Amino acid sequence: MKINEMPIPNHLREAYAKNGIEELYPPQAECVNAGLFNRKNILAAIPTASGKTLIAEMAMQKEVAEGGKCLYIVPLKALASEKYEDFSGKSVKVGIATGDPDQRDEYLGRYDIIVATSEKTDSLIRNKAGWLKSISLLVVDEIHLIGDESRGGTLEMVIAQLRFQNPDMQIIGLSATMGNPESLAKWLDAALITSEWRPVDLREGVYYDGAIHFHGTERLLETPKKDDDLNLLLDTVNEGGQCLVFVSSRRSAEAYAKRAAVTLKKTSPTLDELSKRIGKADTTASGKNLALAVKSGAAFHHAGLPREARAAVEEGFRNGDILCISSTPTLAAGLNLPARRVIIRDYQRYERGAGMNPIPVLEYRQMAGRAGRPRLDPYGEAVLIAKQQRDVDRLFEEFIDAPAEDITSQCQRENELRSHLLALITSGFAQTDGEVRGFMEKSFYASQKSVHRRLDKNIEKTLAYLEKSGMVEREGDEIHGTLFGALTSRLYLDPESAMMIKDGLAGKKFTAFGMLHLLCMTPDMFRFYLKASDEKFVDKILKERSEELLLDDLSEEFFAAIKTALVAEEWISEIGEDSICERFGVGAGDIHAVVENLRWLMHAAGRICHEFAADCDDEMRDLELRVTHGVKEELLPLIALKGIGRVRARRIFDRGITSPEKLMAAEKDEVVSILGATIAKNVLEQAGRRSAKKREQELEESEDEHEEEDLPTEKKPQATLFDFGG
């Protein structure tokens, strides 16, 4: 089937022709035959790299040409930017919506195609973005994630809500291969396309004792000299290919890269440059290891690395300079980074309380699917490593020849349900008990199970919880959200988190550490693992600072929250990243994750306290700023200036310039000598404007105070959802 015959805009046809795309891949053609261009719903469960993006793009471009609007949902922010780049520059207006401040939500309506993460979409629904009603084509990438324990429920609810709002909307689901695609297709009312076809031949095999065993054939490695996992690497490198090695822990990833570097011993100016770049981006021990390995052509990749270091590794690999990356599952999903050979060394993973367990087949498929770069490699190889002879057959059975798992709906889980039911009510999808039930009756969950007793019971329980928490109110048959419930939903908080924040300060004294710890205890916060060596920190806190803590508990979570809060506290005490990382054994990337997470929760907590809890607006606002910038309280006046971060603020402050006003009063030459001419000029201008404005405000405020004094003090401030600051 030819691209020329497709009912897509001319400019797109030309763009494809320029890139040498003239013919559809077989699974793409099947989608067309199934009614892709006739607004039929489609579920394409086909392998990675078999052209899913092209299917979606053609459909979206046609839809836009006919006056429609498209939403493309992805699971990861990194994927959102990748797709945004893909779709941009082709005569349609493309927007991106993630939790990062990319673009303002209101402006999103102006775009033809909007790329968004599932959580951001959920949040947009809760905040009633009007343009969502005009979405006429919905594409859901990696739709099999509907079965993901932690995030599947959100995706399911998002799809259900969008369908409810826009009954005529076309849906295209793009999925990895899974066990029960029929069941998902049925729920989506979609034509099902399944295929194993790939543009590059994929050979899957098991390595044991000097040879890779494939179905039918085997490949002997020449003169193996080292450990198995290194021989497999050398074999590919000698042929001019690259390797991706999947292991089960960060430590293993780093160790492998170290060994690979010693074995490869590649040198090049580009590698030296990359190595330097990485050394700058990550100055912790882990970063030094990486820089050293990269010098010799090997690298590792995991979430402990800061973004820039990760990006450098990805770039080096894509350009062919780095010959191998050993990686935790960070690279399995997401980013498109194929390699000639993929080595799945660790096919088991530790799970808390359950010991080592084999990874799901679905995950194996995603790793194996990274093998073979289209148009660059003659074939791709995915190799599992057997430790004993008898494992060879077992690995074929368990992974290579195994069917992928079935996916099951996750939206009936209690912690998912409480958040999503609240959203249904506060955003107006359901106003009565019956409507809540009715909505959930149309869920994927209900379509999978014929008996709905459990769902009914969970709904009942959850509604009772929400009512007890003061998030919803009943009036006869009607249910509606309270102000507290509405705010919780709009802030995208788990109701449990909102409750903890609201009640946490009651009768207690505000301290920064106590607040941080409270936030670290909420289900919305990520927490560090507790190591044996961390006990001394935790003990010390319990002995010396338990007064500051707002909660009392002895659970493992509680201790993990102490560690996490300590990391945050050091961050806002201007302690260097390196020393934090060393003391707590975490990566630079982890600190950024904690900070990001806390920024969001701090903001949310500020709003909740302002409206519904203790009066500590100033403390909350200060702490939010301190978390955002990583500074002590004393630097807050300076940090308000653009171009002044934690480093520059500290430098000026230590010279006795402690506020914008003092900055104005200081010798110009001195300011220039500290900050440099350009920044100094910019900053001085800002400071001037600020102090003028401040004087004005103070005048106004003193007038206000006079007026307020006459009012009865009993009157509570109206519960409006206004912002701080300004």
Added chain:
DNA sequence: TTCCTTAGCGACTTTGTGTGACACA
């Protein structure tokens, strides 16, 4: 023989990833 490096062994430790708010001149 002495000194230094290395190999081997056992005890001990640790164990993936990711999304979310809001909006300033």
Added chain:
DNA sequence: AAAGTCGCTAAGGAA
């Protein structure tokens, strides 16, 4: 449960 780290001892090689 399994991989990696660390510290110890024994072994081997050079001076």
